[in-house]
Amino acid sequence: MNTALDLMLLGQQAKTAARRLATLDTVTKNNALLAIAAALLTHQDAILAANAADLAAARARGTSDALLDRMLLTPERLAAIAADTCNVAALPDPVGEIFDQADLPNGLRLHKRRTPLGVVGVIYEARPNVTVDIATLCLKTSNAVILRGGSDIGASVAAITIAIQGALTSVGLPATAVQSITDPDRAVVGALLRLDQYVDMIIPRGGSGLHRFCIEQSTIPVITGGLGVVHLYVDATADLERAVPLIFNAKVQRPSVCNALDTLLVHEQVAAQLLPVVAHELCAAGVELRCDPASRAILADQPAAATWRVLPADPTDFGTEFVGMILSIKLVNDLDGALEHIATHGSGHTEAILTNDPAAAERFTQEVDASAVFVNASTRFNDGGQFGLGAEVAVSTQKLHARGPMGLRELTTYKWVGAADYAVRK
Amino acid sequence: MNTALDLMLLGQQAKTAARRLATLDTVTKNNALLAIAAALLTHQDAILAANAADLAAARARGTSDALLDRMLLTPERLAAIAADTCNVAALPDPVGEIFDQADLPNGLRLHKRRTPLGVVGVIYEARPNVTVDIATLCLKTSNAVILRGGSDIGASVAAITIAIQGALTSVGLPATAVQSITDPDRAVVGALLRLDQYVDMIIPRGGSGLHRFCIEQSTIPVITGGLGVVHLYVDATADLERAVPLIFNAKVQRPSVCNALDTLLVHEQVAAQLLPVVAHELCAAGVELRCDPASRAILADQPAAATWRVLPADPTDFGTEFVGMILSIKLVNDLDGALEHIATHGSGHTEAILTNDPAAAERFTQEVDASAVFVNASTRFNDGGQFGLGAEVAVSTQKLHARGPMGLRELTTYKWVGAADYAVRK
Numbered sequence: 001m002n003t004a005l006d007l008m009l010l011g012q013q014a015k016t017a018a019r020r021l022a023t024l025d026t027v028t029k030n031n032a033l034l035a036i037a038a039a040l041l042t043h044q045d046a047i048l049a050a051n052a053a054d055l056a057a058a059r060a061r062g063t064s065d066a067l068l069d070r071m072l073l074t075p076e077r078l079a080a081i082a083a084d085t086c087n088v089a090a091l092p093d094p095v096g097e098i099f100d101q102a103d104l105p106n107g108l109r110l111h112k113r114r115t116p117l118g119v120v121g122v123i124y125e126a127r128p129n130v131t132v133d134i135a136t137l138c139l140k141t142s143n144a145v146i147l148r149g150g151s152d153i154g155a156s157v158a159a160i161t162i163a164i165q166g167a168l169t170s171v172g173l174p175a176t177a178v179q180s181i182t183d184p185d186r187a188v189v190g191a192l193l194r195l196d197q198y199v200d201m202i203i204p205r206g207g208s209g210l211h212r213f214c215i216e217q218s219t220i221p222v223i224t225g226g227l228g229v230v231h232l233y234v235d236a237t238a239d240l241e242r243a244v245p246l247i248f249n250a251k252v253q254r255p256s257v258c259n260a261l262d263t264l265l266v267h268e269q270v271a272a273q274l275l276p277v278v279a280h281e282l283c284a285a286g287v288e289l290r291c292d293p294a295s296r297a298i299l300a301d302q303p304a305a306a307t308w309r310v311l312p313a314d315p316t317d318f319g320t321e322f323v324g325m326i327l328s329i330k331l332v333n334d335l336d337g338a339l340e341h342i343a344t345h346g347s348g349h350t351e352a353i354l355t356n357d358p359a360a361a362e363r364f365t366q367e368v369d370a371s372a373v374f375v376n377a378s379t380r381f382n383d384g385g386q387f388g389l390g391a392e393v394a395v396s397t398q399k400l401h402a403r404g405p406m407g408l409r410e411l412t413t414y415k416w417v418g419a420a421d422y423a424v425r426k
Numbered sequence: 427m428n429t430a431l432d433l434m435l436l437g438q439q440a441k442t443a444a445r446r447l448a449t450l451d452t453v454t455k456n457n458a459l460l461a462i463a464a465a466l467l468t469h470q471d472a473i474l475a476a477n478a479a480d481l482a483a484a485r486a487r488g489t490s491d492a493l494l495d496r497m498l499l500t501p502e503r504l505a506a507i508a509a510d511t512c513n514v515a516a517l518p519d520p521v522g523e524i525f526d527q528a529d530l531p532n533g534l535r536l537h538k539r540r541t542p543l544g545v546v547g548v549i550y551e552a553r554p555n556v557t558v559d560i561a562t563l564c565l566k567t568s569n570a571v572i573l574r575g576g577s578d579i580g581a582s583v584a585a586i587t588i589a590i591q592g593a594l595t596s597v598g599l600p601a602t603a604v605q606s607i608t609d610p611d612r613a614v615v616g617a618l619l620r621l622d623q624y625v626d627m628i629i630p631r632g633g634s635g636l637h638r639f640c641i642e643q644s645t646i647p648v649i650t651g652g653l654g655v656v657h658l659y660v661d662a663t664a665d666l667e668r669a670v671p672l673i674f675n676a677k678v679q680r681p682s683v684c685n686a687l688d689t690l691l692v693h694e695q696v697a698a699q700l701l702p703v704v705a706h707e708l709c710a711a712g713v714e715l716r717c718d719p720a721s722r723a724i725l726a727d728q729p730a731a732a733t734w735r736v737l738p739a740d741p742t743d744f745g746t747e748f749v750g751m752i753l754s755i756k757l758v759n760d761l762d763g764a765l766e767h768i769a770t771h772g773s774g775h776t777e778a779i780l781t782n783d784p785a786a787a788e789r790f791t792q793e794v795d796a797s798a799v800f801v802n803a804s805t806r807f808n809d810g811g812q813f814g815l816g817a818e819v820a821v822s823t824q825k826l827h828a829r830g831p832m833g834l835r836e837l838t839t840y841k842w843v844g845a846a847d848y849a850v851r852k
Contacts, residue, residue, distance in 0.1 A: 019769060019793070019795075022792070022793065022795070023792065023793060102813075102814055104812070104813070104814050106807065106812055107803075108803060108807055108812070108813075110813060110814075113791070115795070117825050117826075118795065118825065196641065200824075200825050200826075201825070201826060215622065215645045216645055219641050219642055221647060221648075221824065221826040221827075222647075239848060242848040243848070245848075245850060246848050246849075246850055248850075249850035249851055250850075253850075253851060343445060354848070361845070365539070365841075365843045366448070366449065367445070367448065367449060369445075369448070369541070369544065369841075370841060371841060371842060372841065372842040372843075372844060373841055373842070373843050373844075374843075374844045374845070374846070375843075375844070375845040375846070376845060376846055376847060376848050376849070377533075377534060377844050377845065377846035377848075377849045378849065378850045378851050380850070380851035381532065381534055381844055381846075381849070381851055382842070382844075383851075386530070386532055386534065386851060387528075387530070387534075387536060387842065387844075388528055388530050388536075398626075398647065399543050399544065399626050399627070399839040400543075400626075400627060400647040400826060400827040400839065401647075401826040401827040403839055403840060403841065403842070404841070404842045405842075413825040413826065413829055414829060415791075415795075415796060415797060415798065415799055415829065415830070416797060416798040416799070416808070416813065416829075416830045416831075417791050417798075417799050417800075417801075418798060418799075418800045418801070418803050418807055418813075419787070419800070419801040419802060419803065420800070420801070420802055420803035420807075421802060422665060422668040422669070422671075422672050422780070422802050422803075423672075423802070423803045423804065423807070424671060424672055424674075424675035424676075424679075424804045424806070425675060425679060425804050425806035425807055425809075425812060
């Protein structure tokens with residue numbers, strides 16, 4: 001098999017399909033989405049059998065139970081995925097939106113028109129549901145998509161793609177609007193990343209290693225993200241009683257995701273009052289605290305200290321995404337100390353301040369450079385669903401094109417359209 | 427000299443400066459811009475002397491007169507550059523703009539706030555004025571900038587940078603907000619393109635070779651452009667009399683730029699009436715026509731044909747940016763033929779249709795995939811000034827972040843800001 005040639009063909013087909021998709025109206029796209037939802041259910045046996053084969057092979061390789069669960073499809077999960085597809089059909093279609101209109105002195109009636117990007121390439125891990133998520137969001141925005149799921153779920157992705165392509169064909173759309181790369185060779189990812197002749201955007205969905213690989217190798221614009229070193233600063237004026245459940249929510253509600261809290265920064269004036277209560281709540285939930293000397297000194301004095309897991313922080317505990325039940329804690333002299341720490345250690349993902357001082361809130365929101373900055377709200381809100389986007393394609397920590405949660409609109413671009421009465425430039 | 431280490435330092439300094447710039451109000455930035463305008467004039471002798479040295483060296487290398495003129499600074503040109511700087515001060519400041527506000531059911535009061543990108547890297551050719559253009563547009567948008575001008579103008583860029591940095595210092599701003607790389611070694615460009623730890627966006631200002639180099643080498647998002655293969659399609663319903671001066675404007679007004687017309691596509695029903703008049707006008711202005719067999723047959727029959735420069739087109743004459751007084755011509759059967767030709771040969775820069783049929787205009791604007799699509803308007807309008815942007819940083823032919831002419835707003839990004847009353851995620 002000649003990977004480079006095969007990929008060129010895939011790219012050409014995707015680009016041709018994209019031209020067709022760009023002419024579709026919303027009703028046609030929504031009908032295709034409903035056909036996909038139905039096809040997932042009619043193809044259920046084939047999809048679940050393929051998934052069972054993937055799982056058996058992964059189990060034989062000694063894959064952990066957590067990863068196996070992430071790979072697993074069941075009739076219930078497949079039904080939920082089909083329901084999500086119907087929900088995408090119900091979302092507003094951003095394509096065709098007209099904005100920034102202007103009548104100019106040179107005679108030009110100008111506007112911007114929202115258009116599809118063209119062809120989107122998505123590289124993701126062993127989560128079969130992402131196949132459907134991304135395919136449907138791309139279809140809704142008239143983009144063709146080339147999918148490359150983790151090699152662990154190759155059979156599942158292939159079976160799902162067959163179902164999707166059958167549905168596309170059944171409503172008269174090109175099957176090549178949604179294509180999957182099933183070659184398990186990792187070199188194929190590198191080749192996909194250089195297919196700039198056909199692919200307009202790459203979205204990596206995975207850890208920071210995948211993101212870094214894409215940044216290094218791609219000649220196509222990459223939506224990067226994947227790393228969230230998240231801080232929350234408790235200012236001297238914060239309502240400490242209400243701070244505790246908020247900190248608990250930021251750390252404990254779902255510690256494995258990128259908007260979960262990693263480092264708690266506390267104004268030294270309120271640390272003695274706040275930290276014992278925080279430690280009481282978090283440690284009871286199983287959180288390990290890694291404390292700078294000043295915060296550790298406060299906690300060491302507490303009667304319950306012996307039952308808590310409080311360790312001295314080493315320097316690498318600041319600037320680390322823990323992706324689990326660990327929290328680093330540091331005292332700061334003031335807002336400037338918090339801003340300096342975040343500028344040094346933040347990853348530009350999610351940062352928060354708790355304060356009742358509007359001036360401190362304004363300085364924090366202005367000066368912290370991150371995709372989302374919260375005042376008196378949990379860091380866990382940095383999410384497409386919570387932001388009302390209806391869907392989340394990815395969370396971007398870069399600054400171009402889209403920053404933070406990306407919804408349907410972020411799968412589009414625009415063109416300038418200028419009309420006139422046979423006008424020439426003077 | 428250790429280029430990699432020097433560049434790291436430059437990047438660190440730029441990032442530190444960017445933090446300071448992000449806190450500035452508009453008045454402070456405008457004062458700095460006016461100080462730069464004044465400094466260009468007070469440093470006039472030093473700048474012109476450096477420029478004379480660059481020119482002497484270039485002349486000794488046998489540089490063409492056209493390139494030497496592009497490099498040349500005079501007191502008048504320097505005064506015009508200073509005036510442009512004052513004009514940038516007068517433009518509205520996009521930073522801090524608040525948009526997409528929403529009060530969400532989860533208690534979040536959400537908005538997007540327009541913010542600087544951070545650090546911008548710009549690589550450009552032997553045009554000393556670009557140094558000031560880009561530095562001032564970046565300062566206006568609170569971005570730090572690292573400039574790398576062509577090695578031919580190294581002394582000029584260094585002298586201009588000294589003037590700018592002196593002005594910044596005089597108003598209390600960090601000189602490192604505007605830095606130039608004066609190392610003539612070309613390897614330094616490759617190193618700059620990998621400084622993703624510090625630099626948020628790369629803008630190449632030059633030909634397609636430079637753009638391709640940046641796409642291949644950069645780990646930083648690149649704003650690509652630089653190649654305009656521009657088509658104009660004359661539909662059967664077009665007003666042919668008014669089409670002629672428009673085609674003339676598109677081709678002849680400034681043939682060296684990227685929005686100048688390259689290929690004329692003509693509906694076969696109107697070709698016999700239109701083309702002789704077009705040939706008469708264009709050939710009189712010195713344009714060479716490269717025609718497909720059908721259009722050449724029409725022109726060969728004309729009485730004046732012997733005085734025209736009409737050559738048979740070879741396949742490479744379609745899909746080529748001529749950057750000069752050459753136009754390729756092709757007849758098409760209908761709108762579909764024009765759309766197919768543009769999809770195959772266009773570079774996504776600028777495309778136009780002349781038609782009096784609203785349905786044809788709508789199909790053309792919807793289906794043509796380009797940064798700007800014009801109906802009954804010259805392709806020369808694809809320009810930041812003509813679009814009323816006040817300034818043009820670059821013209822992008824890629825689809826992410828910004829497409830077409832980029833003004834001040836396209837030198838910014840946004841952050842999400844969410845405030846609540848100690849809200850937690852359910």
